[in-house]
Amino acid sequence: MHYVAGLLRRGLAFFLISLLAFLVGSLFSTEPASSPNQRFEFHDDIQALVLSLPDSFHYDQKLVPILAALAAAYPKALQALEIRSDQRLFICLAGQKFIYDDGITKTSEQRLDHPDIKDMFHDTYPLANPTDRLPKDFDPGRYRVDALFMALYGDSESAVASNCVVAEFCGNSVKFNARYGAADALRAVSAGLTPLLAQKPEIRSYVDKLAGTFNWRKVAGTESLSNHSFATAIDLNVKKAAYWRWVPPSQLETFSRKNWPTEIIETFERQGFIWGGKWWHFDTMHFEYRPEIIAYAKSAMTSAPKDKSGH
Numbered sequence: 085m086h087y088v089a090g091l092l093r094r095g096l097a098f099f100l101i102s103l104l105a106f107l108v109g110s111l112f113s114t115e116p117a118s119s120p121n122q123r124f125e126f127h128d129d130i131q132a133l134v135l136s137l138p139d140s141f142h143y144d145q146k147l148v149p150i151l152a153a154l155a156a157a158y159p160k161a162l163q164a165l166e167i168r169s170d171q172r173l174f175i176c177l178a179g180q181k182f183i184y185d186d187g188i189t190k191t192s193e194q195r196l197d198h199p200d201i202k203d204m205f206h207d208t209y210p211l212a213n214p215t216d217r218l219p220k221d222f223d224p225g226r227y228r229v230d231a232l233f234m235a236l237y238g239d240s241e242s243a244v245a246s247n248c249v250v251a252e253f254c255g256n257s258v259k260f261n262a263r264y265g266a267a268d269a270l271r272a273v274s275a276g277l278t279p280l281l282a283q284k285p286e287i288r289s290y291v292d293k294l295a296g297t298f299n300w301r302k303v304a305g306t307e308s309l310s311n312h313s314f315a316t317a318i319d320l321n322v323k324k325a326a327y328w329r330w331v332p333p334s335q336l337e338t339f340s341r342k343n344w345p346t347e348i349i350e351t352f353e354r355q356g357f358i359w360g361g362k363w364w365h366f367d368t369m370h371f372e373y374r375p376e377i378i379a380y381a382k383s384a385m386t387s388a389p390k391d392k393s394g395h
Contacts, residue, residue: 122167123176130155133165141173147184149383150205151175157356157375158236158264175201178235192221196306199227209381211353213346215362217338223363225377230309237261237314241300248298248315254278254291259298261315266373269355270318276351287345295319295369304329317372320348325369326361336364344368353378 124136130152134141141147154177155162164176173184185202188194195203207224238244238261248259251267253274260267281288298315302308311317319325328336341361349359352371356378360370 121169124165124167126155126162126164137165137167137173140171144185146202146205149380150184150202152383153205153376153379156379161236161264177232180231180235182229182232192223195227196223196303196308199229201229201232203227204229205377205380208384209358209377210362211378211381211385213349214344215341217340218362218364220337221364223365224381225358225372225374226363226365228308228311233309233311233314233316237263237266237316241313244298244300244313244315253294253318254281256291256294258294258318259315260318261298261373265356265375266316269357269373269375272355273352273357276354277348280347280351284345284347287348290320290324290345290348293321293323295322295325311372311374317370319369320371322369325367327367327369328363328365336366339366341366341368 124133126133130148133151134148151162154175158178161178162175163179166174166176166181168174172186174181175184183200186200188198190198190203195206204225204227206227207222209224238247244261245259247261247263249262249267250257251260251270251274253270254277258270260270262268277291281291297312297318299310299312301310301313303310312319326339328339331339344361349361352359356373356375357371358374358377360367360372
Protein backbone atom coordinates (compact mmCIF):
# COMPACT_ATOMS: atom_id res chain seq x y z
CA MET A 85 0.00 0.00 0.00
CA HIS A 86 2.82 2.42 0.89
CA TYR A 87 4.42 1.64 -2.48
CA VAL A 88 1.18 2.41 -4.38
CA ALA A 89 0.62 5.61 -2.42
CA GLY A 90 4.15 6.72 -3.26
CA LEU A 91 3.54 6.15 -6.96
CA LEU A 92 0.35 8.18 -6.81
CA ARG A 93 2.09 11.07 -5.05
CA ARG A 94 4.92 11.09 -7.58
CA GLY A 95 2.43 10.92 -10.47
CA LEU A 96 0.42 13.84 -9.08
CA ALA A 97 3.58 15.89 -8.59
CA PHE A 98 4.68 15.20 -12.18
CA PHE A 99 1.27 16.25 -13.47
CA LEU A 100 1.29 19.50 -11.50
CA ILE A 101 4.83 20.37 -12.65
CA SER A 102 3.90 19.65 -16.29
CA LEU A 103 0.75 21.79 -16.03
CA LEU A 104 2.71 24.67 -14.51
CA ALA A 105 5.32 24.45 -17.29
CA PHE A 106 2.59 24.53 -19.92
CA LEU A 107 0.92 27.58 -18.40
CA VAL A 108 4.20 29.47 -18.08
CA GLY A 109 5.15 28.55 -21.65
CA SER A 110 1.82 29.75 -22.97
CA LEU A 111 2.12 33.00 -21.07
CA PHE A 112 5.53 33.88 -22.51
CA SER A 113 5.14 32.30 -25.94
CA THR A 114 6.37 34.48 -28.85
CA GLU A 115 3.84 32.91 -31.30
CA PRO A 116 1.01 35.36 -32.03
CA ALA A 117 -2.45 34.24 -31.05
CA SER A 118 -4.93 33.91 -33.90
CA SER A 119 -6.79 37.20 -34.22
CA PRO A 120 -10.58 37.02 -33.80
CA ASN A 121 -12.99 38.13 -36.48
CA GLN A 122 -13.57 41.87 -36.58
CA ARG A 123 -17.20 42.94 -36.83
CA PHE A 124 -18.40 46.36 -37.99
CA GLU A 125 -22.08 47.07 -37.36
CA PHE A 126 -24.24 48.88 -39.93
CA HIS A 127 -26.13 51.92 -38.61
CA ASP A 128 -27.88 53.17 -41.76
CA ASP A 129 -24.77 54.95 -43.10
CA ILE A 130 -22.87 53.07 -45.81
CA GLN A 131 -20.05 55.61 -46.08
CA ALA A 132 -19.44 55.53 -42.32
CA LEU A 133 -19.51 51.74 -42.35
CA VAL A 134 -16.86 51.48 -45.06
CA LEU A 135 -14.70 54.20 -43.51
CA SER A 136 -14.65 52.20 -40.28
CA LEU A 137 -12.87 49.36 -42.13
CA PRO A 138 -9.07 49.16 -42.35
CA ASP A 139 -7.54 51.37 -45.05
CA SER A 140 -6.86 48.42 -47.37
CA PHE A 141 -10.60 48.13 -48.09
CA HIS A 142 -11.01 51.80 -49.02
CA TYR A 143 -9.46 51.25 -52.47
CA ASP A 144 -12.28 48.99 -53.68
CA GLN A 145 -14.42 51.43 -55.67
CA LYS A 146 -17.28 48.96 -55.99
CA LEU A 147 -17.70 48.29 -52.28
CA VAL A 148 -19.74 51.39 -51.36
CA PRO A 149 -22.19 51.21 -54.33
CA ILE A 150 -22.66 47.46 -53.88
CA LEU A 151 -23.45 47.83 -50.18
CA ALA A 152 -25.71 50.80 -50.90
CA ALA A 153 -27.57 48.80 -53.56
CA LEU A 154 -28.08 45.84 -51.19
CA ALA A 155 -29.26 48.12 -48.38
CA ALA A 156 -31.71 49.94 -50.66
CA ALA A 157 -33.03 46.75 -52.25
CA TYR A 158 -33.51 44.73 -49.07
CA PRO A 159 -34.31 47.11 -46.18
CA LYS A 160 -33.15 45.95 -42.73
CA ALA A 161 -31.39 42.91 -44.22
CA LEU A 162 -27.87 44.39 -44.13
CA GLN A 163 -26.57 44.02 -40.58
CA ALA A 164 -22.78 44.29 -40.52
CA LEU A 165 -19.44 43.60 -42.18
CA GLU A 166 -16.97 41.09 -40.82
CA ILE A 167 -13.25 40.68 -41.49
CA ARG A 168 -11.87 37.19 -40.92
CA SER A 169 -8.35 36.38 -39.77
CA ASP A 170 -7.33 35.84 -43.42
CA GLN A 171 -8.49 39.42 -44.17
CA ARG A 172 -11.45 38.25 -46.24
CA LEU A 173 -14.46 40.55 -46.02
CA PHE A 174 -17.88 39.04 -45.33
CA ILE A 175 -21.26 40.74 -45.63
CA CYS A 176 -23.72 39.90 -42.85
CA LEU A 177 -27.12 40.01 -44.51
CA ALA A 178 -30.48 38.42 -43.70
CA GLY A 179 -28.96 36.45 -40.82
CA GLN A 180 -26.22 34.86 -42.94
CA LYS A 181 -22.63 35.72 -43.89
CA PHE A 182 -21.46 35.95 -47.51
CA ILE A 183 -17.94 36.44 -48.80
CA TYR A 184 -17.65 39.73 -50.65
CA ASP A 185 -14.65 38.89 -52.85
CA ASP A 186 -12.99 35.48 -52.86
CA GLY A 187 -10.00 36.87 -54.78
CA ILE A 188 -10.32 34.38 -57.63
CA THR A 189 -10.13 35.54 -61.24
CA LYS A 190 -12.99 33.75 -63.04
CA THR A 191 -14.32 33.08 -66.48
CA SER A 192 -17.98 33.88 -67.14
CA GLU A 193 -18.82 30.20 -66.64
CA GLN A 194 -17.01 30.15 -63.30
CA ARG A 195 -18.81 33.30 -62.17
CA LEU A 196 -22.09 31.61 -63.06
CA ASP A 197 -21.32 28.48 -61.05
CA HIS A 198 -19.27 29.93 -58.16
CA PRO A 199 -20.02 33.63 -57.73
CA ASP A 200 -19.25 35.80 -54.74
CA ILE A 201 -21.18 38.97 -53.92
CA LYS A 202 -18.86 41.17 -55.98
CA ASP A 203 -19.33 38.87 -58.99
CA MET A 204 -23.08 39.57 -58.91
CA PHE A 205 -22.23 43.16 -59.91
CA HIS A 206 -19.51 42.27 -62.43
CA ASP A 207 -21.53 43.78 -65.30
CA THR A 208 -23.61 46.93 -64.87
CA TYR A 209 -27.17 46.50 -66.10
CA PRO A 210 -27.92 48.96 -68.96
CA LEU A 211 -30.98 51.08 -68.20
CA ALA A 212 -31.10 52.62 -71.69
CA ASN A 213 -33.74 51.33 -74.10
CA PRO A 214 -34.00 49.99 -76.73
CA THR A 215 -31.08 47.57 -76.54
CA ASP A 216 -29.46 46.24 -79.69
CA ARG A 217 -26.38 44.00 -79.63
CA LEU A 218 -24.33 43.26 -76.51
CA PRO A 219 -20.66 42.40 -75.86
CA LYS A 220 -19.72 38.75 -75.53
CA ASP A 221 -20.58 37.24 -72.14
CA PHE A 222 -22.17 40.49 -70.92
CA ASP A 223 -24.75 39.09 -68.49
CA PRO A 224 -25.69 41.70 -65.82
CA GLY A 225 -27.64 40.08 -63.00
CA ARG A 226 -27.21 36.55 -64.32
CA TYR A 227 -24.59 35.75 -61.67
CA ARG A 228 -26.42 34.92 -58.45
CA VAL A 229 -25.26 33.77 -55.03
CA ASP A 230 -27.86 31.09 -54.33
CA ALA A 231 -27.32 31.21 -50.57
CA LEU A 232 -28.16 34.92 -50.54
CA PHE A 233 -31.53 34.41 -52.20
CA MET A 234 -32.23 31.41 -50.01
CA ALA A 235 -31.68 33.66 -46.98
CA LEU A 236 -33.93 36.34 -48.45
CA TYR A 237 -36.78 34.27 -49.87
CA GLY A 238 -36.64 30.72 -48.47
CA ASP A 239 -34.06 27.95 -48.30
CA SER A 240 -36.20 25.14 -49.73
CA GLU A 241 -39.10 24.64 -52.09
CA SER A 242 -41.53 24.34 -49.18
CA ALA A 243 -40.10 27.42 -47.44
CA VAL A 244 -40.48 29.51 -50.59
CA ALA A 245 -44.00 28.17 -51.12
CA SER A 246 -44.96 29.31 -47.62
CA ASN A 247 -43.76 32.83 -48.50
CA CYS A 248 -45.80 33.01 -51.70
CA VAL A 249 -49.02 34.91 -52.27
CA VAL A 250 -51.30 35.10 -55.26
CA ALA A 251 -50.65 38.21 -57.34
CA GLU A 252 -52.82 39.42 -60.19
CA PHE A 253 -50.82 40.17 -63.31
CA CYS A 254 -52.56 41.46 -66.43
CA GLY A 255 -55.54 39.18 -65.97
CA ASN A 256 -53.51 36.21 -64.74
CA SER A 257 -53.25 34.91 -61.16
CA VAL A 258 -49.69 33.87 -60.35
CA LYS A 259 -47.70 32.78 -57.30
CA PHE A 260 -45.03 35.26 -56.25
CA ASN A 261 -42.87 35.72 -53.18
CA ALA A 262 -44.23 38.28 -50.72
CA ARG A 263 -40.89 38.94 -49.02
CA TYR A 264 -38.90 42.13 -49.64
CA GLY A 265 -41.63 43.63 -51.79
CA ALA A 266 -41.40 41.18 -54.70
CA ALA A 267 -45.12 40.46 -55.05
CA ASP A 268 -46.02 44.12 -54.54
CA ALA A 269 -43.54 45.05 -57.26
CA LEU A 270 -45.16 42.59 -59.69
CA ARG A 271 -48.58 44.04 -58.90
CA ALA A 272 -47.20 47.51 -59.59
CA VAL A 273 -45.91 46.30 -62.97
CA SER A 274 -49.39 45.00 -63.77
CA ALA A 275 -50.94 48.32 -62.76
CA GLY A 276 -48.50 50.12 -65.04
CA LEU A 277 -49.09 47.79 -67.97
CA THR A 278 -52.91 47.79 -67.82
CA PRO A 279 -53.43 51.28 -69.35
CA LEU A 280 -50.54 50.69 -71.73
CA LEU A 281 -52.14 47.52 -73.10
CA ALA A 282 -55.42 49.40 -73.57
CA GLN A 283 -53.60 52.02 -75.63
CA LYS A 284 -51.53 49.50 -77.56
CA PRO A 285 -53.52 46.25 -77.87
CA GLU A 286 -50.96 44.94 -80.37
CA ILE A 287 -48.51 44.22 -77.52
CA ARG A 288 -51.03 42.39 -75.30
CA SER A 289 -49.93 39.06 -76.80
CA TYR A 290 -46.61 39.41 -74.91
CA VAL A 291 -48.35 39.05 -71.54
CA ASP A 292 -51.00 36.51 -72.55
CA LYS A 293 -50.43 32.81 -71.79
CA LEU A 294 -47.63 33.26 -69.28
CA ALA A 295 -44.89 30.62 -69.14
CA GLY A 296 -44.73 30.61 -65.33
CA THR A 297 -43.37 32.04 -62.09
CA PHE A 298 -42.61 29.72 -59.13
CA ASN A 299 -40.65 26.61 -60.13
CA TRP A 300 -37.89 25.22 -57.89
CA ARG A 301 -35.23 24.22 -60.44
CA LYS A 302 -31.69 24.85 -61.63
CA VAL A 303 -30.72 27.02 -64.56
CA ALA A 304 -30.35 24.76 -67.59
CA GLY A 305 -26.78 23.55 -67.99
CA THR A 306 -25.62 24.81 -64.57
CA GLU A 307 -25.65 23.88 -60.89
CA SER A 308 -27.16 27.25 -59.91
CA LEU A 309 -30.77 27.76 -58.91
CA SER A 310 -32.99 29.81 -61.18
CA ASN A 311 -34.73 32.80 -59.62
CA HIS A 312 -37.94 30.98 -60.48
CA SER A 313 -36.97 28.78 -57.52
CA PHE A 314 -37.55 31.75 -55.23
CA ALA A 315 -40.81 32.85 -56.90
CA THR A 316 -39.21 36.15 -57.88
CA ALA A 317 -39.20 35.68 -61.66
CA ILE A 318 -41.86 35.62 -64.34
CA ASP A 319 -41.72 34.30 -67.90
CA LEU A 320 -44.07 35.94 -70.39
CA ASN A 321 -45.50 34.39 -73.55
CA VAL A 322 -43.01 31.82 -74.84
CA LYS A 323 -44.39 32.22 -78.38
CA LYS A 324 -43.04 35.78 -78.45
CA ALA A 325 -39.69 34.83 -76.95
CA ALA A 326 -36.12 34.34 -78.11
CA TYR A 327 -33.70 32.22 -76.08
CA TRP A 328 -29.97 31.81 -76.63
CA ARG A 329 -30.08 28.01 -76.49
CA TRP A 330 -32.57 27.97 -79.36
CA VAL A 331 -30.21 29.57 -81.88
CA PRO A 332 -26.81 28.62 -83.33
CA PRO A 333 -23.89 30.05 -81.29
CA SER A 334 -22.87 32.21 -84.23
CA GLN A 335 -26.11 34.21 -83.87
CA LEU A 336 -25.46 35.37 -80.30
CA GLU A 337 -23.11 38.08 -81.53
CA THR A 338 -25.57 39.50 -84.06
CA PHE A 339 -28.79 39.09 -82.05
CA SER A 340 -30.72 42.36 -81.76
CA ARG A 341 -33.23 43.11 -79.01
CA LYS A 342 -34.82 46.10 -80.73
CA ASN A 343 -37.99 44.28 -81.73
CA TRP A 344 -39.15 43.84 -78.12
CA PRO A 345 -41.60 46.48 -76.81
CA THR A 346 -39.57 48.94 -74.75
CA GLU A 347 -42.73 50.01 -72.90
CA ILE A 348 -42.99 46.57 -71.29
CA ILE A 349 -39.29 46.47 -70.43
CA GLU A 350 -39.30 49.93 -68.84
CA THR A 351 -42.44 49.22 -66.83
CA PHE A 352 -40.74 46.19 -65.28
CA GLU A 353 -37.46 48.05 -64.68
CA ARG A 354 -39.21 50.89 -62.86
CA GLN A 355 -40.33 48.34 -60.25
CA GLY A 356 -36.93 46.71 -59.72
CA PHE A 357 -37.05 43.93 -62.33
CA ILE A 358 -34.30 43.14 -64.82
CA TRP A 359 -34.93 41.78 -68.29
CA GLY A 360 -33.22 38.60 -69.51
CA GLY A 361 -33.09 40.16 -72.96
CA LYS A 362 -30.23 42.37 -71.76
CA TRP A 363 -27.95 39.37 -71.40
CA TRP A 364 -25.54 38.10 -74.04
CA HIS A 365 -27.13 34.74 -73.19
CA PHE A 366 -30.54 36.27 -73.88
CA ASP A 367 -33.88 35.06 -72.55
CA THR A 368 -36.43 37.62 -73.72
CA MET A 369 -39.50 36.18 -71.98
CA HIS A 370 -37.74 36.37 -68.59
CA PHE A 371 -38.03 39.12 -65.98
CA GLU A 372 -36.74 38.72 -62.44
CA TYR A 373 -37.03 40.90 -59.36
CA ARG A 374 -33.49 42.16 -58.72
CA PRO A 375 -33.81 45.57 -57.10
CA GLU A 376 -30.13 45.52 -56.07
CA ILE A 377 -29.07 45.28 -59.74
CA ILE A 378 -31.31 48.20 -60.72
CA ALA A 379 -30.13 50.27 -57.74
CA TYR A 380 -26.49 49.61 -58.64
CA ALA A 381 -27.13 50.58 -62.27
CA LYS A 382 -28.74 53.86 -61.19
CA SER A 383 -25.79 54.69 -58.93
CA ALA A 384 -23.42 53.99 -61.81
CA MET A 385 -25.35 56.46 -63.98
CA THR A 386 -25.22 59.23 -61.37
CA SER A 387 -21.51 58.70 -60.68
CA ALA A 388 -20.44 58.52 -64.33
CA PRO A 389 -18.21 61.45 -65.38
CA LYS A 390 -19.83 64.02 -67.64
CA ASP A 391 -18.26 65.39 -70.79
CA LYS A 392 -17.74 69.10 -71.39
CA SER A 393 -21.23 69.49 -72.82
CA GLY A 394 -22.67 68.34 -69.49
CA HIS A 395 -23.82 64.92 -70.76
